[in-house]
Amino acid sequence: MRELLDDFLYYLAIERGLAENTLASYHSDLEQFLNYLSKAGVTSLKDSNRGLIVAYLMHLKKQGRSPATVSQHLAAIRSFYQFLLREGILGADPTATLESPRQVKRLPQVLSVQEVELLLCQPQPKTPSGLRDKAMLELLYASGLRVSELVALNVDQVNLKEKYVRCMGKGSRERVIPIGSIACFHLQNYLQHGRGRLLKDKREKALFLNHQGKRLSRQGCWKIIKAYAKAAGLSSNITPHTLRHSFATHLLENGADLRAVQELLGHADISTTQIYTHLTQKKIREVYNHTHPRS
Template identity: 70%
Template sequence: MRELVDEFLYYLVVERGLAENTLASYNSDLQQFLQYLESSKIKSFRDVNHGLLVAYLVKMQREGRAPATICQHMAAIRALYQFLLRERLVDNDPTVNLESPRQAKKLPQVLTLEEVERLLSQPRVDTPAGLRDKAMLELLYATGLRVSELIALNVDQVNLEGEFVRCLGKGAKERVVPMGQMACFYVRTYIENGRGKLIKKKAETALFVNQHGRRLSRQGCWKIIKGYARAANLNKEITPHTLRHSFATHLLENGADLRAVQELLGHADIGTTQIYTHLTRKKVREVYDRTHPRA
């Protein structure tokens, strides 16, 4: 069974082009599933039935796993069985009609314009690292890139004259995103005055590098953002996606078309983008209640 899981993960890399973080998540979930099967004396995926999967789901609930975590586990198992069925390695799919726990839709945390300004004003631009951080924050808010997309950027993917970046999103899909004059100014300043002092090898292609001159990691970028959020006294739960959520919400609040925002964010399904409309409706209601004389 472990060999079949390895084949499935290889398929996800080669055929589906899944991102490294997503692949790691699938691997972790399926390794836990394998441990459960082994403890249940199951020696083949053919022997797994609907009842066994329900028992696994109940086990995770009793362990206090969050509904989102359980849904993620079940999604990995469903994808595995779709692969096994397609390759004729099993005769049926026991995940059919298996209901995952319902998740309460959690609205993403967003910053106000004033909070964005406070966060973006924190880096000191008189040092190479400060210039890098300023360029990173400005670029994140200007483009709505995922942090994983940001750190994957190479210098040649940034077009300073055209003021846009080319990035690879989920499923290795490329998209072009405009970045605006302010972000363009700081990215150019960082490239001209900061990056050269941080890199150790001229052959380095990464746009954003760490103190060792190598490509900045997702964890490194997240740590930097958290540090500036504390310095700005932002009393909100800041995540790697906070600037992305703020980017989308502020665009919609100012009249941007939902389809355009979907394309900018790189969402395959517009339903994913629609969560931001709930935030803008909430904002409209607050403004109405505060300003209408008969509210």
């Protein structure tokens, strides 16, 4: 079964060109599924069936996994079986009639403009790490980058003269994102006075470096932002994605076109971007009540 999983992951990487993070997610989810089958005495995927898959999904639910997580596992399992069916390894797909668990759509946490300002004021650009953190937070809010995209940036993907960054998003799709003058100023400051003092190996291309002079990790970025959120007296649930959500919501509140925001965020489907329109309804109502003569 592990050999078939390796074949599937190779197919996802080579033929579909999925990103490394996506491949890691597939690998983790399917390893858990295969471990469950092994414990159930199943030694061949030909002996698996719909009932076993349903039992596995129920097992995840009993573990306290959210409907979104269970749906993610089912999506990975379904893709795996569809691959095996196309390759002629299986004669039928046991996931064909399975429905994903219903998910409650939760609106993402968004900071107000004032809260964003408070957060961005926390880093003290007096040390190399302070310069890095200030540039990093300003860039996150200026661009709406995912944290994985942020830490993957290399120095040559930032053009301060033309005020944009180039990043590789999900599905290995490249996009060019404009950034404002304030973010450019702090990036320039970091590049001139901070990065070189963190750098240990001149061959390192990463934009944001840790204290070892290597590429800052996603976990490192999360810890940095949580520490500044705590220092600012903001919610402990704030993550790098909170700044992405705030970026999108503030653009829409100020009249940005939904399609433009979709492009900036790198969403393949506009329905993903539309969740932010729900967050702006309250703001629209406030503007209407304040400006319409018969409100």
